[in-house]
Every structure is written in structure tokens, then in C-alpha cells.
């Protein structure tokens with residue numbers, strides 16, 4: 001009955017084909033009735049869709065699921081937040097391994113050697129973009145079986161790009177893209193460690209969810225670029241930031257068009273300059289990578305305009 005089962009008990013509830021069928025049946029019924037997630041199929045709607053011996057068996061299984069994965073609603077059954085997560089995961093078959101795909105050419109330049117020879121592959125079930133010249137990684141992200149199934153090669157890069165941009169927008173707002181818990185970010189100096197050799201950036205952001213421990217990290221310039229002022233600035237200069245993969249920003253760092261610098265210790269302040277054509281956007285960020293001030297600099301000619 002309880003809704004506060006520990007994780008092992010909650011998962012044990014799911015280790016039963018009839019119960020998974022019940023969750024699928026509720027989703028299917030909702031989908032067919034109105035496409036609305038709040039539709040609540042009745043006991044008899046569910047009984048018609050699930051292969052179960054008799055009503056008392058269904059009643060038992062529904063009782064077990066209710067409180068954790070289902071809730072009573074409007075004379076029927078609807079999902080809880082956990083049921084919603086689980087049923088989408090089950091329907092998309094995301095417990096499987098993503099289908100293999102060959103090397104896909106990806107736009108952008110290597111952060112380390114600058115070569116425009118990036119290629120995406122599946123590595124250890126992750127989507128990985130590597131440099132075809134020096135073999136160093138440019139970007140790595142999770143990819144789901146459903147994502148690979150739903151997209152042809154070039155489209156897959158686009159799909160990962162879209163998901164990554166959405167996640168980074170949430171990161172900027174301090175919201176964990178996985179659990180919606182609080183994501184805390186701090187600016188850190190990028191190490192002198194050998195794996196960072198040749199990296200044209202001094203600072204990076206490190207974000208960590210206080211609830212589910214998800215971690216995300218990028219160069220400081222790449223985190224700053226998601227600020228609305230920067231999205232607008234780039235849009236005006238023909239670049240759609242939200243339609244660009246974070247690995248496609250590497251070239252701006254390499255070309256020296258994007259720079260980062262620590263400008264004050266008290267309070268801790270960083271400055272990021274994003275240059276485009278003859279204009280530039282300057283952002284000031286605090287120690288948690290929050291933008292505190294922005295400045296547009298129209299003409300970067302000698303001496304003037306640097307404020």
C-alpha cells in the first residue's frame with residue numbers, strides 16, 4: 001500500500017511480466033483515449049488489455065503497483081512520477097544496448113589539434129566524437145537505444161545535438177537534466193595534466209547534481225554561451241547556438257575568438273569574450289558560473305571600446 005518503498009522493493013514490484021503489462025496497458029489506453037497523460041483507464045479497461053486469469057488477480061497486482069507506480073485518479077488509474085518514468089523506459093526498450101552504427105562524419109574541429117576530422121561512433125554504449133587525426137575525444141554523451149533506432153546516421157548527430165543543448169540550458173538554470181534536482185556549478189582551473197595538453201582554455205565548469213550525482217563539465221566559454229544575451233547575439237550573427245553541438249564550439253577557442261580569463265579574486269570573477277565578425281560579447285561570471293553582467297562591444301578597434 002505504501003508509497004515510500006525503498007528502491008529494492010520498488011524494483012522488485014516490477015520483476016513480474018503481468019505488472020509490466022499493466023503499466024503498458026495503462027499507457028496504451030491513455031494514448032488511445034485522448035493522448036492525454038491524465039486520462040485514467042478504469043479497472044475494466046485494464047482487464048480487457050492484460051492477459052490475466054481473473055479479476056481478483058488483476059486487483060492484487062494493481063494494488064501492489066498503486067502508491068509507487070500507479071495512483072488512483074478519476075475512478076481509474078494514472079501514473080505516478082515514477083510510473084511515468086518507468087513505463088516510458090519500458091516502452092522505448094531503453095534497457096537494451098543501442099544498435100551499432102558506423103563512423104559518422106561530424107562537423108567541427110578537434111579541441112586539441114584543430115583538425116576538421118571529427119567522427120562519431122558508439123563506444124562502450126556511449127555516443128563518442130573523436131578526432132580522426134589525433135584520436136583524442138571531442139565529446140562524449142549518453143545515447144539511448146530509442147534514439148539510435150529513430151534516427152538515420154546524420155540525423156543521429158542532430159538528435160544528440162538537440163538533447164545536449166536542452167541539457168545545457170537546464171544546467172545553466174541549475175536544474176538537473178535527469179532528476180530535476182539542484183545542480184550546483186563551480187568554475188575550476190583546467191589542469192595542467194597531460195590529458196589536457198594543448199587545450200586552448202584556462203577554465204571549465206564542473207556541475208554536479210546534489211540528488212542523483214549526475215556530473216557535467218565543459219570549458220567556461222562553452223557554458224557561458226547558453227546565456228540568453230549570447231543566444232541572441234549569435235542569432236543576430238547567423239549562428240543558432242541551440243542548434244549547434246557543444247563540440248562545434250571548439251574551433252572558436254582554437255581560433256582565439258573565444259577567450260576566458262580570471263579578472264578578480266574578491267569576489268571571484270571571470271570574463272569570457274565571444275567574438276563574432278566585428279562585434280563581441282563580453283560576459284562576467286561569478287564562481288558558480290552565473291553571469292552577473294554582459295557588455296556588447298561593437299567595434300573592437302585599437303584601444304577604444306574596451307570599457
Ligand SMILES: [Zn+2]
Pocket residue numbers: 110111112113114115131132133134135136
Ligand atoms: Zn585532434
Ligand SMILES: [Zn+2]
Pocket residue numbers: 176177178179180181209210211212213214
Ligand atoms: Zn539529478
